Amino acid sequence: MSDAWSLAQRRLHWWSAALVVLTGALAVLMVWLPFSQMLAKFLAYQLHKTFGLLVFSVVLVRLVLRARHPAPALTGLSPGVRRLAGIGQAGMYALLLAVPILGWLTGQAAAGPVPTTIFLVIPVPHVLDPNPALYAWLRPVHQVAAYTLLALAAVHAALAVKHHREGVPVFRRMRW
Amino acid sequence: MRRAHLQRMGLPRRVLLPALFAPTIARAQRNTWLLNQDNAEIAFSARHLGLFTSQGRFTRFEARLELDATRTTDALVEGRIETTAVAIPFPGAEDTLRSEAYFHTARFPEARFSGRAAGITDAGGFTITGRMRIRDIEQPFTMAARLAERRPDPRGDVARFTATGRVQRSAFGMVADRNFTADAITITVGVNLLV
Numbered sequence A: 001m002s003d004a005w006s007l008a009q010r011r012l013h014w015w016s017a018a019l020v021v022l023t024g025a026l027a028v029l030m031v032w033l034p035f036s037q038m039l040a041k042f043l044a045y046q047l048h049k050t051f052g053l054l055v056f057s058v059v060l061v062r063l064v065l066r067a068r069h070p071a072p073a074l075t076g077l078s079p080g081v082r083r084l085a086g087i088g089q090a091g092m093y094a095l096l097l098a099v100p101i102l103g104w105l106t107g108q109a110a111a112g113p114v115p116t117t118i119f120l121v122i123p124v125p126h127v128l129d130p131n132p133a134l135y136a137w138l139r140p141v142h143q144v145a146a147y148t149l150l151a152l153a154a155v156h157a158a159l160a161v162k163h164h165r166e167g168v169p170v171f172r173r174m175r176w
Numbered sequence B: 001m002r003r004a005h006l007q008r009m010g011l012p013r014r015v016l017l018p019a020l021f022a023p024t025i026a027r028a029q030r031n032t033w034l035l036n037q038d039n040a041e042i043a044f045s046a047r048h049l050g051l052f053t054s055q056g057r058f059t060r061f062e063a064r065l066e067l068d069a070t071r072t073t074d075a076l077v078e079g080r081i082e083t084t085a086v087a088i089p090f091p092g093a094e095d096t097l098r099s100e101a102y103f104h105t106a107r108f109p110e111a112r113f114s115g116r117a118a119g120i121t122d123a124g125g126f127t128i129t130g131r132m133r134i135r136d137i138e139q140p141f142t143m144a145a146r147l148a149e150r151r152p153d154p155r156g157d158v159a160r161f162t163a164t165g166r167v168q169r170s171a172f173g174m175v176a177d178r179n180f181t182a183d184a185i186t187i188t189v190g191v192n193l194l195v
């Protein structure tokens, strides 16, 4: 068994990490921008949606690859720690799929309908009509789920650094 | 569509619609209807980047519609809109529309319009031509109007008229955000008259 993830899995891991951070940063920016800066605000929303939907697509591919290729061997971590890491990773996969879907629904339920596009070019269909009551529910759920994802990712990264310092070759397995 | 609070002042209900569409009916009296947010709507829409359309409306306005049954092309309408009562479902957008760059409501709390029916078209609609005053700038204005529906109501028939027209916002000094919002603004009016 190889001691590293496949090239595609490694690349897609780092792509999804970068996209999640970027999408989170754009979320803060788009909400913060005043309405008077309409164009910038609109573009920030569209990029947030674009990168968020890319996260979803990348994670789907990662799950297919994960199902096809067994995880590389890893020594140096106790079974308990591995189990916890597994639970954390499963939670991240679930949120990586759920957060974009919730975001996609949030945007559609908002009272003022704005299209969802990928890079302003590819229209993404909507399945909901504007629904302020649903929006009032979806908006915080998407936000809390997104911050939970970012928090889990931060813990995941911090623990990876800790294991690396303890001599467990986690970064070598996931090198770019 | 709003059904409540339909107001009518003036003559019997059978007068209005024939008056608008059949000039042969002769009744030398004038009917006046008072219109406001309870029996009418004033909405506007704009295109953004050619990608989508946003829609807003005014929630406080009043207008007077006068019709002379014997001279149908002489219908008169005049009214005022409270510019602070602009409503648009995007967070923060209402403040922007009230700001100096748009309606500048602190200085120009009112927009005014007046118009007169200018003949019946072949399609059964009619044209309203008049003047619109926004931010103290007056511009000519044309709307294509028509009877959209007539339906029974416990108090009599309700005739719904709709009218659509276009203005260039820059003609009223609203030139902000041209990289995002088109210059052409479509204005749609709906009026429910108890006839």
Ligand code: HEM
Pocket (backbone or CB within 6 Å): A019, A020, A023, A024, A027, A028, A031, A048, A049, A050, A051, A052, A053, A055, A096, A099, A100, A101, A102, A103, A104, A105, A106, A107, A108, A116, A139, A142, A143, A146, A147, A149
């Ligand atoms: C990994 C993916 C995503 C992350 C991490 C994420 C993160 C966030 C966060 C943190 C907020 C709240 C911002 C704040 O209030 O400060 C937010 C709001 C929002 N997100 Fe996402 N998001 C993601 C994907 C998406 C997708 C795919 C869409 C749409 C296709 C989307 C649409 C929205 C919308 C519409 C809001 C609400 C903004 C508002 O109410 O003005 N998000 N997102």
